[in-house]
Amino acid sequence: MVTTRDLEAHFEFECRACENGHCRKADVETILSERKGLKEFYEAFKEHIKECKRMTYGQYMFVIDREVLPEAVLWWHNHPEFKETHLSTAVGTDERPLNGKFVYMPFLNVQVEPQNMDENYWVFLKAYMPADDPSFPSVAAKLPAALWIEREVKDLLGFNPVGHPDPRRLILPEDWPEGVYPLRKDMDYRHSPMAEVKTEFKEKPEGTTLVPMGPVHMGIEEPAHFRLFVKGEEIVDVDYRGFYSHRGIEKTGEGRLTYNQVLFLAERICGICGYQHSVSYAMAVERLADVEIPDRARYIRTLMLELERIHNHLLWVGIAAHLVGYDTGFMHAWRIREPVMWLVERLTGNRKQYGMNIVGGVRRDILDYRKEEILKVVKQIREETKKFIDIALNTNTFIKRAEGVGILPYKIAKAYSVLGPTARASGRRIDTRLDQATKTAMAYNEVDFKVPVYKEGDVLARVLVRMDELFESLWIVEQLIDQMPGGDIMVPIGDLPEYEEALGFTEAHRGEVVHYVMTGEKNKVYRWKVRAPTYNNLPAVPEMLKGYHVADAPLIIASIDPCYSCTERVQFVDVETGKVKVLTEAEFNELSIKYRGVF
Amino acid sequence: MAESLSYTEKLKKWNRFEVEKFSKKAPVTTPYPFIDIEKPPEYRGIPHINPEKCIGCGACVNACPPDALILEWDKKRGVKRLTFNAARCIRCHRCVEVCPTGAMEPTNIFEIATDNKEDLVEVVEHKLAYCEECGEYLDFTERQIEYVKAILPKEIIDMYALEDRIGLTQEAKMRKTVEKLRETEGNAYPAFILVKKGGEE
Ligand code: SF4
Numbered sequence: 160m161v162t163t164r165d166l167e168a169h170f171e172f173e174c175r176a177c178e179n180g181h182c183r184k185a186d187v188e189t190i191l192s193e194r195k196g197l198k199e200f201y202e203a204f205k206e207h208i209k210e211c212k213r214m215t216y217g218q219y220m221f222v223i224d225r226e227v228l229p230e231a232v233l234w235w236h237n238h239p240e241f242k243e244t245h246l247s248t249a250v251g252t253d254e255r256p257l258n259g260k261f262v263y264m265p266f267l268n269v270q271v272e273p274q275n276m277d278e279n280y281w282v283f284l285k286a287y288m289p290a291d292d293p294s295f296p297s298v299a300a301k302l303p304a305a306l307w308i309e310r311e312v313k314d315l316l317g318f319n320p321v322g323h324p325d326p327r328r329l330i331l332p333e334d335w336p337e338g339v340y341p342l343r344k345d346m347d348y349r350h351s352p353m354a355e356v357k358t359e360f361k362e363k364p365e366g367t368t369l370v371p372m373g374p375v376h377m378g379i380e381e382p383a384h385f386r387l388f389v390k391g392e393e394i395v396d397v398d399y400r401g402f403y404s405h406r407g408i409e410k411t412g413e414g415r416l417t418y419n420q421v422l423f424l425a426e427r428i429c430g431i432c433g434y435q436h437s438v439s440y441a442m443a444v445e446r447l448a449d450v451e452i453p454d455r456a457r458y459i460r461t462l463m464l465e466l467e468r469i470h471n472h473l474l475w476v477g478i479a480a481h482l483v484g485y486d487t488g489f490m491h492a493w494r495i496r497e498p499v500m501w502l503v504e505r506l507t508g509n510r511k512q513y514g515m516n517i518v519g520g521v522r523r524d525i526l527d528y529r530k531e532e533i534l535k536v537v538k539q540i541r542e543e544t545k546k547f548i549d550i551a552l553n554t555n556t557f558i559k560r561a562e563g564v565g566i567l568p569y570k571i572a573k574a575y576s577v578l579g580p581t582a583r584a585s586g587r588r589i590d591t592r593l594d595q596a597t598k599t600a601m602a603y604n605e606v607d608f609k610v611p612v613y614k615e616g617d618v619l620a621r622v623l624v625r626m627d628e629l630f631e632s633l634w635i636v637e638q639l640i641d642q643m644p645g646g647d648i649m650v651p652i653g654d655l656p657e658y659e660e661a662l663g664f665t666e667a668h669r670g671e672v673v674h675y676v677m678t679g680e681k682n683k684v685y686r687w688k689v690r691a692p693t694y695n696n697l698p699a700v701p702e703m704l705k706g707y708h709v710a711d712a713p714l715i716i717a718s719i720d721p722c723y724s725c726t727e728r729v730q731f732v733d734v735e736t737g738k739v740k741v742l743t744e745a746e747f748n749e750l751s752i753k754y755r756g757v758f
Numbered sequence: 759m760a761e762s763l764s765y766t767e768k769l770k771k772w773n774r775f776e777v778e779k780f781s782k783k784a785p786v787t788t789p790y791p792f793i794d795i796e797k798p799p800e801y802r803g804i805p806h807i808n809p810e811k812c813i814g815c816g817a818c819v820n821a822c823p824p825d826a827l828i829l830e831w832d833k834k835r836g837v838k839r840l841t842f843n844a845a846r847c848i849r850c851h852r853c854v855e856v857c858p859t860g861a862m863e864p865t866n867i868f869e870i871a872t873d874n875k876e877d878l879v880e881v882v883e884h885k886l887a888y889c890e891e892c893g894e895y896l897d898f899t900e901r902q903i904e905y906v907k908a909i910l911p912k913e914i915i916d917m918y919a920l921e922d923r924i925g926l927t928q929e930a931k932m933r934k935t936v937e938k939l940r941e942t943e944g945n946a947y948p949a950f951i952l953v954k955k956g957g958e959e
C-alpha cells in the first residue's frame with residue numbers, strides 16, 4: 160500500500176550503511192565511520208559497549224553498561240572539539256514486559272559543526288538495569304543538566320540515581336504515596352491513590368528571610384512556586400517546586416491511543432507552541448515508519464512553525480513589557496500579534512494551528528490566493544514591530560529594568576543545557592532548526608536565515624535575541640511563500656515497525672522540543688517522552704536570580720519564557736475512558752444527565 | 759444596544775499605530791455575547807451528526823481522538839446508538855474526514871457554553887438488522903447493509919452470494935458454509951465457489 164523510499168536516497172546523501180538494504184542493519188564498522196566522533200567514543204568505552212546501532216538518519220544508539228554512564232555522558236557533553244554538544248534529556252522505560260529489564264537512556268545532541276545538519280547527530284546511551292535493582296550512578300552529581308530528569312525517573316519509574324545531590328520529589332504531588340510509580344507498565348493509568356501530605360522544602364540558609372513567590376506566577380499566571388531566600392533585598396538562594404499542572408499525558412498516550420490519536424494529544428501539551436509539539440511527534444513517527452513526506456507538506460509545516468514563532472515572540476515581549484510596568488508596550492505588542500492569529504485561523508481552521516498536522520503531512524493545503532494575504536500580514540507586522548521596538552528600546556522604564564539583570568554566564572548555560580533564545584542570549588550558538596536533521600519534516604535546509612547570538616546574557620539580550628529572530632522568521636515566511644512547491648500534502652503511513660525508537664525535534668520559540676517515541680504492538684505507542692525546552696531552562700533560573708533584588712525576580716523568571724504546562728506535561732484522572740470505553744463513557748453521559756444541576 | 763458594525767469592518771479600523779491615522783473612530787468593544795461574532799468560514803467548530811445520512815458504521819468513533827463519539831449496542835432492543843458529546847470534542851474534524859456518507863457535518867459553532875449538559879449531547883439511534891435464520895440481531899445496522907449493497911459492484915455481490923447471506927449473523931453464515939461443505943465432501947473447490955453455487959440454487 161505505502162511505497163517507502165529511503166530518506167537518504169531522496170535527499171541525495173551518500174549512504175554507506177545501507178548494505179543490507181536497511182540502514183538499521185548495517186555493521187558496526189560502517190556505522191562508526193559515518194560521523195565524526197563516534198569511533199573515538201567507541202574506542203574510549205570499548206569494554207563497556209554492548210551494541211551500537213543506527214536508529215535512523217543521524218541518530219545513533221550505544222547500549223552501554225550502567226556503571227560508566229556518568230563518564231560517557233560527560234565525555235560527550237564536555238567534548239573539547241564539539242563545543243555546543245549538550246545533554247538534551249533522558250528517558251526511563253519499563254521494558255520488563257519485553258525483556259525483564261528497566262532502561263535509562265540519556266540523549267545527547269552532538270554538534271560537530273554548528274548549523275550543519277548533515278554532520279551533527281543524536282547519541283542515545285542506553286543502559287539496562289535489572290528489574291530488582293533499578294539503579295544507576297547519578298550523572299547529576301557532575302552535571303546539573305541531569306538534575307531534573309533523574310528526579311523525574313525516580314518519581315515516575317522508581318529508579319534510584321545513586322549519588323544524586325538533591326533526590327527530593329519533583330513531579331508527583333505531595334499526597335502521592337511512596338512506592339507507587341505511575342509510568343511502570345503494571346500500573347493502570349486510571350489508578351490515582353492518595354496518602355498523607357508530605358512537603359519537602361529546602362532548608363532556609365542561616366540568616367536569611369523567606370519570601371514565597373507563588374504558587375502562581377504573577378505575570379504569566381501559571382502555577383509555579385518559588386521560594387526566595389533573601390538577605391535584605393538581595394536574593395541568596397532559591398527553591399523551586401513546580402509540576403502543579405502535571406497531567407499524565409505520556410501515560411494516556413501510551414495507554415490507549417493509536418499513533419494518529421496521540422498527535423492530537425501532543426499538540427495540546429502547550430497552549431502556544433502546540434504546533435511545535437505536533438510536528439516533533441509526527442516527525443518521530445515518520446522516521447519510524449521510514450516514509451518521506453511530500454515537499455509541499457514540509458513547506459507548509461515550516462510556514463506554520465514560523466508564524467507560530469512570530470506570534471509567540473510578540474506575546475512574550477508583551478509580557479516582559481507588562482512585568483516592567485510598561486503597559487503601553489504590552490498592549491501594542493499584543494495588538495500587533497493579533498493579525499497573525501487571524502491569519503492562522505483562516506489557514507488552519509484554528510487560531511492556534513490545532514488540528515492542522517497529521518502523521519505523514521498536513522491536513523489543509525495553502526491555496527494560492529491566500530499567499531497574498533500572508534504576505535500582507537507579514538509586511539504589516541514587520542513595519543509595526545519595527546516601530547514598536549524603536550519605541551520600546553528608547554523607553555527608560557523598559558531599558559533600566561532589563562539591562563544588566565538576571566545575567567546567565569555561558570558556562571552555567573552550558574552546564575544546565577539551557578536552550579533556545581535564553582541560551583543564545585548567553586552566547587551559545589545553537590538552533591535545532593539548523594543543527595540537527597530537521598529536513599525530513601521541515602524545510603529549513605532550503606531557506607536562508609541567520610541565527611542571532613548575543614553575549615551579554617541579561618534580560619535585555621534575551622529581548623533582543625527574540626526580536627532579531629522575529630524578523631528572521633518574517634523573512635523565512637516570505638521565502639517559503641516564494642518557493643512553495645506543488646504536489647501532495649500528505650502520504651499515508653502504513654503499519655509501524657514494532658519496538659523501534661526514534662526522536663523527533665523542532666526548535667520552538669523557547670528552544671529545542673524533543674519527542675521520543677518507541678512503538679509497541681498494533682500501532683500503539685509503547686513509550687512516549689516529551690521534553691519541552693522550559694524543562695531545561697527552568698533549573699537554571701535560580702542561578703539567574705542569585706544576587707539580584709526581589710523586585711527583579713518576576714521579570715527574570717519570565718525572561719526565559721517559561722511554560723509550565725509544557726514542562727509538566729502532564730495528572731489528570733480520567734475515569735471515563737477505560738478499556739471498555741463504550742460503556743463507561745455512556746454511563747458517564749447518563750450520569751451527567753441524571754445529575755445535571757447537581758454539580 | 760447599539761447597532762454594531764460588522765466585526766471585521768471594525769477590526770480594519772483597529773489596524774493602526776497612532777490615533778491620527780484613522781479618521782472615523784470605531785468602538786472596539788462589542789456587546790458580545792448578545793451579538794453574533796463573525797467567524798471565518800474556515801474555522802473548525804463542533805461537528806453535527808445528520809441523522810438522515812448516518813448509517814451507524816462507526817468510522818468516526820474509531821477516528822475520534824478524545825472519545826467524544828461513542829457507539830453502544832443494545833441487542834435486546836435491537837438498536838445501535840451513536841452519541842456525540844460536544845463537551846469532550848476538541849474540534850479536530852477527524853470524524854468529518856472519515857465519514858463515508860457525509861453525515862458528519864462541519865459547522866463553525868464554537869460557543870457551547872450552557873447550563874444544561876444535555877444540550878451538548880447528540881444521540882442517533884439505528885435499527886439493527888435482524889437475522890431471520892437464528893432470530894438474533896446482527897452487529898450491523900439496516901442502513902449499513904443497504905449501503906454496502908449499494909456501493910459494492912455486482913460481481914462481488916454475486917461471487918459471495920451476498921444477496922442472501924448479508925442479512926445473516928456470522929454464526930448462521932458459517933453454519934451454511936459448513937452445510938455446503940458437507941454436501942460436497944472431498945470436493946477440491948475453494949469455499950466461495952461452493953457458496954456461489956448455493957446462491958444460484
Ligand atoms: S462515520 Fe458517518 S455514517 Fe458512520 S457512524 Fe459516523 S456519522 Fe454515521
Ligand code: SF4
Pocket residue numbers: 804805821822823824825826827842846847848849850851852853854
Ligand atoms: S471533531 Fe474531532 S473530537 Fe470532535 S467529534 Fe469529531 S473527531 Fe471527535
